[in-house]
Amino acid sequence: MPQNDALAAFWMPFTANRQFQAAPRLLSRAEGMYYWGDDGREILDATAGLWCVNAGHGRTEITTAIAEQTRRLDFAPTFQMGHPLAFAYAERLVRMLPAPLKRVFFTNSGSEAVDTALKIARAYHFVRGEAQHTIFIGRERAYHGVGFGGLSVGGLPNNREAFGPLLEAEHLPHTLDQERNSFARGLPAFGAERADALEALIATLGAERIAAVIIEPVAGSAGVIVPPVGYLQRLRNICDRHGLLLIFDEVITGFGRLGTPFAADYFGVIPDMLTTAKGLTNGAVPMGAVFVGDQIFQAFMKGPEERIELFHGYTYSGHPLACAAGMATLDIYERESLLTRGAHVAPLFEDAVHSLRGLPLVRDIRNLGLMAAIELEPRPNAVGARGYDAQVQALQRGLLVRAAGDTIALSPPLIVEGTHLDRIIQTLRDVLRHLA
Numbered sequence: 001m002p003q004n005d006a007l008a009a010f011w012m013p014f015t016a017n018r019q020f021q022a023a024p025r026l027l028s029r030a031e032g033m034y035y036w037g038d039d040g041r042e043i044l045d046a047t048a049g050l051w052c053v054n055a056g057h058g059r060t061e062i063t064t065a066i067a068e069q070t071r072r073l074d075f076a077p078t079f080q081m082g083h084p085l086a087f088a089y090a091e092r093l094v095r096m097l098p099a100p101l102k103r104v105f106f107t108n109s110g111s112e113a114v115d116t117a118l119k120i121a122r123a124y125h126f127v128r129g130e131a132q133h134t135i136f137i138g139r140e141r142a143y144h145g146v147g148f149g150g151l152s153v154g155g156l157p158n159n160r161e162a163f164g165p166l167l168e169a170e171h172l173p174h175t176l177d178q179e180r181n182s183f184a185r186g187l188p189a190f191g192a193e194r195a196d197a198l199e200a201l202i203a204t205l206g207a208e209r210i211a212a213v214i215i216e217p218v219a220g221s222a223g224v225i226v227p228p229v230g231y232l233q234r235l236r237n238i239c240d241r242h243g244l245l246l247i248f249d250e251v252i253t254g255f256g257r258l259g260t261p262f263a264a265d266y267f268g269v270i271p272d273m274l275t276t277a278k279g280l281t282n283g284a285v286p287m288g289a290v291f292v293g294d295q296i297f298q299a300f301m302k303g304p305e306e307r308i309e310l311f312h313g314y315t316y317s318g319h320p321l322a323c324a325a326g327m328a329t330l331d332i333y334e335r336e337s338l339l340t341r342g343a344h345v346a347p348l349f350e351d352a353v354h355s356l357r358g359l360p361l362v363r364d365i366r367n368l369g370l371m372a373a374i375e376l377e378p379r380p381n382a383v384g385a386r387g388y389d390a391q392v393q394a395l396q397r398g399l400l401v402r403a404a405g406d407t408i409a410l411s412p413p414l415i416v417e418g419t420h421l422d423r424i425i426q427t428l429r430d431v432l433r434h435l436a
């Protein structure tokens with residue numbers, strides 16, 4: 001086993017550690033659309049870091065805001081105390097969300113946002129005297145982070161198998177239908193009826209036992225699975241008919257990825273809770289947030305005023321540096337209209353990625369807003385190997401993409417220009433020809 005002592009101590013997340021140590025890939029600087037490797041090579045970022053650097057790298061306003069905030073107030077507790085910036089930031093955020101999502105609970109990551117939303121759902125039923133609502137409904141191929149809650153509702157087998165018993169959860173079928181929808185541009189035409197599986201689950205379990213349904217409006221980490229036309233509306237209608245809470249996990253789709261501030265805006269479907277992270281602070285300081293419908297919040301605001309309504313929170317909920325980074329990020333999003341810019345770039349992006357159709361190994365291409373997937377034929381008996389090879393080959397050619405199994409996922413920063421798209425596509429052409 002090759003060992004690289006300088007890299008030995010850090011147990012890397014979601015990484016083949018020994019393989020990495022044998023051939024490390026290190027990023028040491030970033031600005032705008034680019035990273036630079038430790039060898040000084042320029043690398044075009046087609047993944048916004050990890051779906052998070054929506055305004056591009058190294059934005060001075062954000063770094064300055066963080067630096068100034070560190071000097072003014074490095075940390076303040078938010079348990080039975082507060083600091084003004086957290087309230088001001090929360091107020092500004094909820095103004096961006098559609099009604100009734102007018103309350104926000106801060107976390108430090110998407111995983112924590114998901115687990116928080118699941119806990120709020122159960123506690124909501126509890127405070128209403130309906131504690132039997134405990135089962136969660138997720139979906140096959142979903143990614144909701146790595147907490148035990150997120151794992152339970154998630155639907156990626158590799159993420160679950162080593163970790164033993166999870167929370168009680170059932171899974172809806174995923175919506176990837178390559179027989180009917182392959183190479184769909186934007187929303188696929190077929191498959192809205194897959195939402196009806198929720199009716200079947202409700203009939204089996206009983207609505208009175210279900211705590212919440214959680215869905216990524218567009219599944220990201222599983223390889224950009226775009227919902228069929230009408231699917232999310234149908235889910236919402238079923239939830240409404242049975243009085244179920246619907247949670248949208250917008251950790252990826254939040255903050256402009258689809259060309260609207262949130263996927264809820266894009267689809268015109270409003271959930272009862274909405275989880276975010278990543279683009280919240282442009283990735284500069286870890287932060288997550290759960291937006292909560294006002295009627296859920298109000299259900300907790302009963303009983304003696306001195307009683308803590310929700311026994312939940314993190315030392316770093318509403319951390320001053322995260323709030324400062326978040327405020328500066330919103331300034332940039334607003335000034336540069338970045339949360340809607342994707343809508344203008346999306347047609348160009350769509351044409352660019354679909355121009356790869358017909359190249360060797362390309363099995364499917366999917367896209368919505370500024371997220372896209374190019375699914376490759378797997379190597380025989382080695383699922384994921386081709387995707388990994390594609391990622392490594394792209395990097396060698398100065399392009400950062402993300403492999404999800406054998407799918408190449410693209411999610412460039414929202415500042416992406418046509419020249420960047422040209423380079424992304426040209427590089428992927430080279431990679432695909434080389435891999436074939």
Ligand SMILES: Cc1ncc(COP(=O)(O)O)c(C=O)c1O
Nearest residue numbers: 109110111143144145249251252
């Ligand atoms: C939809 C979704 N939910 C949750 C998460 C987990 O976020 P984090 O890695 O910040 O915990 C992710 C991360 O990619 C995600 O895509």
